[in-house]
Amino acid sequence: MTTPHPRAFVVGHPIAHSRSPLIHGHWLAEHGLPGTYERVDVRPDAFPDFVRSLREAGFVGGNVTIPHKEAAFRLVDGLTPRAERIGAVNTLWFEDGRLHGDNTDAPGFLAHLDASLGAGWPEATGIAHGRAALVLGAGGAARAILVGLLDRGLERLIVANRSAERAESLTALDPARISAIPWDAVPSRLPETGLLINTTALGMAGQDPLTLDLAPLPGGAAVADVVYVPLETPLLAAARARDLPAVDGLGMLLHQAVPGFRHWFGRTPVVTPSLRARIVADLGSHG
Structure with a gap:
């Protein structure tokens, strides 16, 4: 039986504008790792159910953006001291069977x-x-x-x-x-x-x-x-x-993504000029 590839996400409402899939897709390709990272649009009223069903949906964790960061703070099983002080969570991952939350913006x-x-x-x-x-x-x-x-x-x-x-x-x-x-x-x-x-x-x-x-x-x-x-x-x-x-x-957007990638895919990526250039080019093509 083959092990399924790690599956991560960014969740928000709206979410189509997020560049996070480009960032994590770049790192997955750079490291030659199997795995996916996808956008998920979830309304605020549906967010608690989304979080509770993460494992069942096959996710290893993900990023949380507007307007869900404070709700995620209240829904996780464990918080980093930094997330406790900030009162909001932007990174989720499973550890020892529990859903953990951190805020990597700082x-x-x-x-x-x-x-x-x-x-x-x-x-x-x-x-x-x-x-x-x-x-x-x-x-x-x-x-x-x-x-x-x-x-x-x-x-x-x-x-x-x-x-x-x-x-x-x-x-x-x-x-x-x-x-x-x-x-x-x-x-x-x-x-x-x-x-x-x-x-x-x-x-x-x-x-x-x-x-x-x-x-x-x-x-x-x-x-x-x-x-x-x-x-x-x-x-x-x-x-x-x-x-x-x-x-x-x-x-800030690029560097805050590093800890999540490490949690989900087991490698610590580096923010490089080539990654920055790729995101800048995407911003230009949509701007």
Whole structure:
């Protein structure tokens, strides 16, 4: 009797836009591994039943995207400490007969920062000398990134959001190191910022641009954007115009996929220029 090939998925609603099958398909081919990775569109009301029937459907695990990450957090049997703090799950796998959940957005973002800026970026950006990381937005991506930055040891984190209450709620992750400010206070805090991170949808194709004058940012400060459609957002273009390091959103998508592939297919893949080029080409062909 032959062993069935591992079968993984990305689930969301809608899901047709997901590039995850391209990423994992690239790695399966690169490593010469049997297995499949597929998109599954599941409505929110049907998601609990979908999760409960994963093993019966022959899945070894998968990725979870909008709008199911918080629901997945509540449905798994075991959580990583990181997922517990973030309150959302984007990666599922079976281990010892139990369904486990993790949130790999935090390490994915940090891995991309390291790859883009070099491992010494806290020193280069001035973060190591008292400058702050300023996070724009207070949704799931902001929460994951804050947890990643806390785990990396950053001492000064500032959150700004149009809803002040949502920004304030994120300070509970570490009140000693995270402070919240009103959205209109962002320009006044740029002079003390070493790393500016946009986690909002502003600047995304079809959305309003993020209009922010980066002139007050100090030299050496870096600018990151989680948006990757378009790859060069107006915010990143403004950073490059000032000769500041600019970190696009695609790398986070690529690096967050690594742990799941390892769980499902037993190999640790590498984010390579050829993989990035393949996804960039796909974005261009659909953009």
